[in-house]
Amino acid sequence: MVESDLAEIMVIELGAYSHPWSEKVFRDCFQPHDRPWVLMDGYRLAGYAVVSNQYDEAHLLNLCVRRELQGRGAGRMLLRYLIAEAARDGMAAVLLEVRRSNEPALGLYLAEGFEDIGVRPNYYPAAEGREDARVLRLPLTTS
Template sequence: MEPEQSYRQVASATRRIRSLAPTDIPDILSIELTGYSHPWSEAIFRDCFRPDYRLWGLADGDGLQGYAVVAYLFDEAHLLNLCVGARWRGSGAGRLLLRHLIRESFREHMQRVLLEVRRSNAIAIDLYKTEGFVQIGERPGYYPASPVREDALVLALEGPEAG
């Protein structure tokens, strides 16, 4: 499925993006456990509910389908975690969340959106690059993995006022 086609499907569905609250943590954790070999703990998510972070969830009548966690530091938005529940992967849900967090970050005067992604995560890398992100670096051994740690690619998207 082409990226634009999947985005149109999501945009026309009954889904909506909303700010998350600590009461969403059980749903966030159930998605997190399906998405990562080394998932974040409840304590890490609880620590993200503070003024310099933004947490958004993609929801519909069935509950939370995915979420994004972004930290704001000075004029930079750092995407820390974006995950979609297994049932909704490939539906464009991740793209919808990504576009939302980009739009909101630039609306809140961030000059750049930055993220790390596992070198082996070709699907996520493709998503980010089709949305305009470019590789600006690497972080060797950044991610836990077995038997050795995995490198991260550092990607960035410059805002309309950057430069």
């Protein structure tokens, strides 16, 4: 991901989430410990992910693909790529939060080997109040 991707990322972000990240949040992800990635479909941006490496864990902060590509393997491809990159970076695990109501994402993460390790109550803003997050972790082999 580079700053010139942000306009297209914002189109995808605004179309995907009820409470999207702002462009400023994405701009703040260009730090040495962060790994912002894009997935291209030819010359078109198909999706993106932001990972923050903290100590020995890669924390997946955001993963999104264009609505028309959801359910077609693009998210899985991007997820597998960032997992491989986290292992190359020497991380011991990938950690993430997912909305309790986001069953497609939860299914993807569990199918890719993530373990459900807990709940963060009232973590996400919701249309009415707050929504819990499921916390998932994928141990990595770094040898």
